[in-house]
Ligand code: ATP
């Protein structure tokens with residue numbers, strides 16, 4: 001036998017048994033986004049590497065260590081997208097979407113980061129990404145967060161914690177940064193190695209350290225909320241008010257920061273305790289200067305991204321409550337003439353019951369073996385055609401789920417009405 005080729009570490013398949021969950025998630029998300037008037041966009045998977053360097057920031061982990069960047073055969077420096085926002089801004093500036101207009105958009109698809117793979121952390125993962133442009137907020141910030149809360153509710157998630165913070169605008173953040181560096185320098189020898197390295201390059205990121213000894217130190221660090229400019233402070237108060245008005249509970253965490261450089265003012269994260277260390281299922285905030293940074297006009301902006309694989313893990317934990325996936329009907333047959341009739345019947349039923357799922361039992365075999373396959377597909381009923389049924393223009397209807405259901409004979413003429421009633425149960 002030839003040697004098997006395996007998938008690349010951190011890159012996953014979605015197998016047939018799991019795709020129902022992914023579809024359920026995407027259908028639910030799309031419904032929620034449409035309910036708020038957000039339009040779908042689709043973006044390329046690769047962009048110029050410079051786009052991410054300028055948007056996300058050269059000294060961020062994402063750009064410095066995690067980006068899949070390479071030269072293509074024509075010598076262009078391109079990168080697999082490590083996030084969506086930079087691409088959305090590039091698109092909006094390129095197509096003039098931000099001129100005197102508001103945009104509410106969403107997108108989804110794979111993103112790529114060279115990280116250490118573990119449960120809930122992969123090298124190819126997927127995001128749901130939602131953004132609003134041209135609106136100063138904070139009403140739209142609250143809308144975006146309420147939209148995520150509605151999505152969690154529709155997915156049946158409970159016990160999530162919403163943390164919010166404000167990172168202020170450039171000047172206020174610079175003042176805070178200086179105060180934080182001064183504080184951290186006083187504790188430099190007790191910081192973990194990563195945090196010592198970040199102390200001067202990206203000190204806010206130290207607040208976010210997962211190392212317990214560092215966490216204990218930063219617990220006493222100055223709070224960014226004491227350094228906010230008046231505009232950011234008013235925005236933050238408005239956001240908190242907006243969230244209470246919409247009934248979205250939240251806690252303020254002055255140590256909450258984001259890994260991408262472009263954030264200003266309000267930021268937030270949704271956290272679950274069910275996924276261990278990979279507990280953040282959604283994160284976002286405002287990035288009012290990013291459009292200008294990428295060559296557009298002044299355009300306030302806010303958005304969030306959620307990790308689809310982490311949402312799927314949460315859904316899997318409660319998979320029993322989800323609607324069954326798979327076909328509703330399997331058409332089985334015995335003998336060549338019946339097999340051809342079964343294929344025709346299956347087509348007729350697909351016309352009559354779009355969306356139900358009608359699978360044809362193919363490849364022959366004895367009926368018990370066909371029932372077993374039908375059962376594994378998750379179908380509710382098997383329809384059976386043999387020579388006798390064809391002669392009498394009848395079909396046997398057998399439940400694959402309800403042992404008490406007596407197998408019944410039904411004429412071809414009556415079959416649609418009978419199935420209508422059975423499938424609506
Ligand atoms: P983390 O701190 O977990 O690395 P992050 O701050 O880098 O997250 P964002 O860039 O804000 O994450 O991405 C938004 C969301 O995408 C995260 O909240 C998380 O749910 C998900 N996510 C981020 N990185 C990964 C990954 N490598 N694998 C799976 N999901 C991820």
Ligand code: MG
Pocket residue numbers: 259
């Ligand atoms: Mg990360």
